[in-house]
Amino acid sequence: MINVKDIVKGFKTPESRWARFGPYYAMFPLDFAFEVVEQYSNIGDFIIDPFAGRSSSIYAGGVLGRHSLGIEINPVGWLYGTVKLQPAGKSEVICRLFEIYSKRNYYKKAVERMPLFYRMCYCDEVLKFLLASRKHLDWENDCVDATLMSILLVYLHGKLGEGMSNKMMMTKAMGINYSINWWKKHNLTTPPEINPIDFIMKKLDWRYKKGIPAVFDSHVILGDSTIELDKIIQDAQEADIRFSLLFTSPPYFSVTNYYSDQWLRLWLLGGSEIPKSRKEKYKTRFSSKKDYYILLNNVFGKCASLVDKNSTIYVRTDRRDFTFNSTLEILHNHFPQHKTEIRDRPFRKRTQTEIYGNSSVENGEIDIIMSRK
Numbered sequence: 383m384i385n386v387k388d389i390v391k392g393f394k395t396p397e398s399r400w401a402r403f404g405p406y407y408a409m410f411p412l413d414f415a416f417e418v419v420e421q422y423s424n425i426g427d428f429i430i431d432p433f434a435g436r437s438s439s440i441y442a443g444g445v446l447g448r449h450s451l452g453i454e455i456n457p458v459g460w461l462y463g464t465v466k467l468q469p470a471g472k473s474e475v476i477c478r479l480f481e482i483y484s485k486r487n488y489y490k491k492a493v494e495r496m497p498l499f500y501r502m503c504y505c506d507e508v509l510k511f512l513l514a515s516r517k518h519l520d521w522e523n524d525c526v527d528a529t530l531m532s533i534l535l536v537y538l539h540g541k542l543g544e545g546m547s548n549k550m551m552m553t554k555a556m557g558i559n560y561s562i563n564w565w566k567k568h569n570l571t572t573p574p575e576i577n578p579i580d581f582i583m584k585k586l587d588w589r590y591k592k593g594i595p596a597v598f599d600s601h602v603i604l605g606d607s608t609i610e611l612d613k614i615i616q617d618a619q620e621a622d623i624r625f626s627l628l629f630t631s632p633p634y635f636s637v638t639n640y641y642s643d644q645w646l647r648l649w650l651l652g653g654s655e656i657p658k659s660r661k662e663k664y665k666t667r668f669s670s671k672k673d674y675y676i677l678l679n680n681v682f683g684k685c686a687s688l689v690d691k692n693s694t695i696y697v698r699t700d701r702r703d704f705t706f707n708s709t710l711e712i713l714h715n716h717f718p719q720h721k722t723e724i725r726d727r728p729f730r731k732r733t734q735t736e737i738y739g740n741s742s743v744e745n746g747e748i749d750i751i752m753s754r755k
């Protein structure tokens with residue numbers, strides 16, 4: 383019998399050790415994710431989250447015995463999610479860690495060519511190891527490589543001693559010039575000397591100390607929901623499956639950009655050495671009201687054809703007018719038979735969104751809960 387309290391508080395079980403895996407922006411509080419799944423679904427039900435982020439909803443669903451399916455477009459969020467649902471075995475990850483580490487000296491010259499930011503952020507030993515990992519880890523296709531890569535992502539930057547970098551924030555990577563100037567101003571121009579093997583081994587020991595979480599049939603797809611949902615609809619029709627809980631939190635209009643905030647982690651995954659503004663759809667801070675509306679309308683419209691008529695729709699969003707009103711209107715249109723309850727969720731403590739986003743007094747979140755009962 384699973385004790386949810388042991389998962390959302392403390393680190394006594396494998397499920398609790400992996401539950402918070404991955405610093406991400408605007409993530410669900412863990413206790414909230416478990417509460418919603420417990421209250422609005424039953425064991426064996428099907429749950430979907432088309433904007434999964436680091437997959438707390440899907441993890442709660444899987445740990446509580448629900449078939450759970452997520453979709454996430456950002457590879458950083460996706461990796462955290464997919465790994466915590468099914469981490470590779472510790473010994474295989476350690477073997478791979480040593481294999482990658484043994485290749486580091488091929489990257490001596492490459493380190494010398496790296497832009498100043500990287501030389502100030504990481505000591506040579508770490509930077510060589512990161513360049514080898516970036517080149518050789520097949521994180522998209524291989525479970526062991528995905529697990530090792532996701533551990534590297536978690537500790538890629540953070541406070542001194544907590545990450546492999548010079549002093550930085552953990553959740554969000556600051557810009558190149560900002561960081562260089564900040565390090566100069568605070569006399570931190572020399573990165574900390576870290577042995578990457580010792581450092582990562584300690585992190586692996588802690589994470590695996592209680593084992594691997596038991597997660598029931600749950601997956602997260604790396605992709606764009608407007609595309610992936612078509613395939614899911616087809617598969618669900620063929621298998622005669624209906625989802626009983628749609629539990630999600632869409633991006634908030636004009637608040638954050640999940641790509642530029644994660645630019646350094648995206649670099650490690652093979653992206654550009656310098657943060658670039660993205661032109662691709664859904665990879666920017668949403669600034670066009672029309673595009674934002676179209677995305678939500680498309681995704682919730684497709685989800686409507688997947689859910690059971692007695693399903694619950696649980697959507698957490700930003701309470702600012704445009705995001706909230708559009709979301710509510712779209713949900714009413716696609717779920718006309720459902721009754722709606724609105725719950726105000728003022729921030730309990732200062733969140734990342736509040737600190738870096740717009741900190742107007744209207745800030746806070748709001749839950750839209752729709753059901754037939």
Ligand SMILES: C[S@@+](CC[C@H](N)C(=O)[O-])C[C@H]1O[C@@H](n2cnc3c(N)ncnc32)[C@H](O)[C@@H]1O
Nearest residue numbers: 409410433434435436454455456606607633664
């Ligand atoms: C508010 S966050 C979700 C956070 C999540 N509830 C958690 O606990 O981590 C919204 C997420 O939607 C993702 N997203 C935006 N457009 C998307 C799309 N077209 N398809 C799939 N995911 C998308 C963003 O990358 C972001 O991770």
